[in-house]
Amino acid sequence: MAKRKYDPNYLKNGFSYIEDKNGQKPQCVLCSEVLANESMKPSKLKRHLETKHPASKYKPVNFFQRRLQELRASQKCLTASCSKQEQALRASYLLAHRIAKAKKPHTVAKELILPAAMDMVREVLDQSAADKLITIPLSNDTIARRIEDMSGNIKQQTTARIQASPYYALQMDELTDIANHDILLVYVRHVWDGDLQEQFLCSRDLPTTTKAEDIFNTLDLYLSSLGLSWEYCVGITTDGAASMTGKHSGVVKRILERAPNTTWNHCFLHREALAAKNMVPFLDEALTNVIKVVNHIKRSAKSSRCFSHLCKDLGSEHMQVLYHSEVHWLSRGKVLSCFYELKTEIATFLSETNSPYAELFDNEMWLVRVAKLLCSRKRSHCG
Structure with missing residues (x-):
């Protein structure tokens, strides 16, 4: 069926038109009501005018032309207003995303970022451009809602992708944060x-x-809330803790009861940590001496400041050595890398402070062993 076309003579009945993907539709210039394309007939348009706007049925065409201009102007104003609101909304989400990534307080948006942005825009552009930034919603509660919205959207996307994947695998670990709260972290791998x-x-x-x-139970409850079934889990990776790998009642044992086709893997990073605890004696001694040197430099605030000042005078890339942590054993690679890059500065500092550890740097074999430790760490991570 052919679509009816608008005739300019229809304006005398108080009708203009709008156009969308379904064709042209008559629109009343008095009440802005949009009728169906089938109503694009003089008789139906006239009936609408006489029924809903009887006081205007004898008005001249000029009257309807003025009302049409007012309607178009209001539509443009509404479109511009909606566009500005959408831009401000997007800007609010973009800023909330950056605040979340930087782990800054939500109040920083309104207390610092907005005033600073207005100052910069006012100087580079003009005051009118700076005033537009005020329309961006950046209150503490607003930023919190934005972050929650983005977090929920990421959760929905991740859940949808896992559900669309034929299988998935999990990697988990239990840890204690600085507030002594026990937390279970879970990663997922899917297609x-x-x-x-x-x-x-x-x-x-x-x-x-x-x-x-x-x-x-915590993991099972969360997967159930996402609508994920254990039968599609084909892999589970954990450390070797008893609560995870216990033969009779460990987490892995319970998962295998629900998902018999699942394969358990011991995390290779934890295996590397266990292997590193039994290094050959001469390499273990070299690492121990590195840790002692680092602790000697970091033992006091004065010693640390003096070493930093020395590095600055020598134009070093690093200003400080890194602490080695037995708990966070992955720090060994970073500690060794920083130590080796600063070996000249460290040797100078130890000599100036008459430290007994300065003799280590006269031993070329010890430096070779430190270099071997560093190369071993790099190869293990590249592999």
Whole structure:
């Protein structure tokens, strides 16, 4: 059926038109009502005018032309207003995303970022451009809602991708934060768009104990809330803790009961940590001496400041050595790398302070062993 076309003579009945993907539709210039394309007939348009606007049925065409101009002007104003609101909304989300990534307080947006942005825009552009920034919603509660919205959207996308994947695998670990709260971290690996994807799945609190039952129930409840079934889980990776790998009641044991086709893997980073604890004696001694030298430099604020000042005078890339942490054993590679790059500065500092550790740097074999340790760490991570 052919679509009816608008005739300029229809304006005498108080009608203009709008156009969309379905064709032209008559629009009343008095009440802005849009009728169906089938109503594009003089008789139907006249009936609308006489029924809903009887006081205007004898008005001349000039009257309807003025009302049409007013309607078009209001539509343009509304479109411009909506466009500005959308731009301000997008700007609010973009800023909230940066605040979340930088882990800054939500109040920083309105207390610091907005005034600073207005100052810069006012100087570079003009006052009118700076005034437009005021329309961006940046209150503390607004930023919090934006971050929650983005977090929820990421969760929805991740869940949808996992559900669309034929199988998925999980990697989990339990840890204690600085506030002594036990947290279960879970990562997921799945297929998306023909490629293997790995994403952070969730962080769940363990309010009481960290037994295998608590860990499994927490994970099982979360997967159920996402609508994910254990039967599609084909892999699970954990450390070798008893609560995870216990033969009779560990988390892995419970998962295998729900998903018999799942394969368990011991995290290779934890295996590397265990292997590194039994290094050959001469390499272990070299690492121990490196740690002692670092602790000697960092033992006091004065010593640390003096070493930093020396590095600055010598134009070094680094200003400080890094602490080695037995808990965060992955820091060994960074400690060794920084130590070796600053070996000249460290040797100078130890000599100037008459430290007994200065003799280590006269031993070329010891420096070779430190270099060997560093190369071993790099090869293990590249592999």
